[in-house]
Amino acid sequence: MRRALLPLCLAIGACTAAPQDDVPSRAAMPEASNLPPMKAFSVAHPEPPARSNRDIYRDFLELSFQLESGRQLDRFSRFEGPISIRVAGNPPPSLLPDLNRLVSRLRTEAGIDIGRVPGRGGHASITIEAVSRADIRQFLPKAACFVVPNVSSLQEYRSARHSRQTNWSDLVERDRIAIFVPGDSSPQEVRDCLHEELAQALGPLNDLYRLSDSVFNDDNVHTVLTGFDMLILRAYYAPELHSGMTRQQVASRLPAILTRLNPDGDSLPPRTLGPTPRAWIDAIQTALGPGATSGQRRRAALEALSIARAQGWNDHRLAFSHFALGRLTQMTDPDFALAQFQAAEAIYRATPGTELHRAYSASQLAAYAISQGRSAEALRLIAPHMGIAERHENAALLATLMMLQAEALDLAGRAAEAQAVRLDSIGWARYGFGADWAVRAKMSEISALSPRT
Numbered sequence: 245m246r247r248a249l250l251p252l253c254l255a256i257g258a259c260t261a262a263p264q265d266d267v268p269s270r271a272a273m274p275e276a277s278n279l280p281p282m283k284a285f286s287v288a289h290p291e292p293p294a295r296s297n298r299d300i301y302r303d304f305l306e307l308s309f310q311l312e313s314g315r316q317l318d319r320f321s322r323f324e325g326p327i328s329i330r331v332a333g334n335p336p337p338s339l340l341p342d343l344n345r346l347v348s349r350l351r352t353e354a355g356i357d358i359g360r361v362p363g364r365g366g367h368a369s370i371t372i373e374a375v376s377r378a379d380i381r382q383f384l385p386k387a388a389c390f391v392v393p394n395v396s397s398l399q400e401y402r403s404a405r406h407s408r409q410t411n412w413s414d415l416v417e418r419d420r421i422a423i424f425v426p427g428d429s430s431p432q433e434v435r436d437c438l439h440e441e442l443a444q445a446l447g448p449l450n451d452l453y454r455l456s457d458s459v460f461n462d463d464n465v466h467t468v469l470t471g472f473d474m475l476i477l478r479a480y481y482a483p484e485l486h487s488g489m490t491r492q493q494v495a496s497r498l499p500a501i502l503t504r505l506n507p508d509g510d511s512l513p514p515r516t517l518g519p520t521p522r523a524w525i526d527a528i529q530t531a532l533g534p535g536a537t538s539g540q541r542r543r544a545a546l547e548a549l550s551i552a553r554a555q556g557w558n559d560h561r562l563a564f565s566h567f568a569l570g571r572l573t574q575m576t577d578p579d580f581a582l583a584q585f586q587a588a589e590a591i592y593r594a595t596p597g598t599e600l601h602r603a604y605s606a607s608q609l610a611a612y613a614i615s616q617g618r619s620a621e622a623l624r625l626i627a628p629h630m631g632i633a634e635r636h637e638n639a640a641l642l643a644t645l646m647m648l649q650a651e652a653l654d655l656a657g658r659a660a661e662a663q664a665v666r667l668d669s670i671g672w673a674r675y676g677f678g679a680d681w682a683v684r685a686k687m688s689e690i691s692a693l694s695p696r697t
Contacts, residue, residue, distance in 0.1 A: 640676030
């Protein structure tokens, strides 16, 4: 008898801003002793963007002169001069090491003059305040974290949130920005917030679903700054640009900047993916965001898939539409969900630059194989993707793939190997999912897939 798949809690949420405030944010994700110690990443592996400078030119302008809500920006804005960062609130132990790694990358890869202010006091260009998730959701119920101009604390934002002081559209030169992150969330979610919100505090405020290799994309597939993101930030702080420039002025200087920073991009042919309709974005956000019933989510996912097909897409956005629909139907209609995951995998396989996307779909396909007792198939599906998850510093995904591998090894009668893999997965799970109870819940969830359970 077929068993309904248990959800693997790998939903790739849709980062949504509050349109009325145009607040860049990162979407909330679900929660994650005597367990092995937490593991953490130490070396970044960014890859240079393998795309035409003509595409990157268009991406840069749309990222820089538009907000997530669709509102156009009249002027280019950034920090001028050295940028300082201070940490406030109640940061978890993982925040400072992850922030130090990120600042180091911004200095070396993006060429930005940025550094931390020692201690908790004093003025800083950017204040990162660790608050509770409840505090964040009081202001933006759909967000895990967010960034605001012209304030330095949540208390100050509370007083100024409805004034023009916090309006990104009025900003010409950036001087003071606050980032609010959840101090009581998993280390990975805190780190993901640092990467996305600090990138937006420094540079572009928009997200584009057509970008398959960027954190400037609301699908949340990439969780740390990529080579493309660093190129965008390096161009953002190029000496040829300055705060207050119009779109036309930036556009006139940008080709030479990209040729200087990314010479290989001049010889690559443009791909020129079409725009993403607001209706598809709204449908995806309804399907994967909080606040909707299961029926509303499924209808929204079906609508997103219908729009993707009507647009004639054959890229990662069509695959993501199938993936989202599979996520929302795997409990109620596992065979239908399997077909969606298989469709997503086929599109990702034919689309360059979607290795990390394929790791997500592989986890779902492997879970189905395990539930059917097909251990060899599950192991074959998992094997190519564990290194990809590690290279992209996604501990939650890596731990999940390892736990699935352990279940498949158990099914194959390789108990000693299974135990070693399972034990190794826990250190990554503690970073990816957080609290011990969340780690144990994930292990129980995956072990329940096995027909031997």
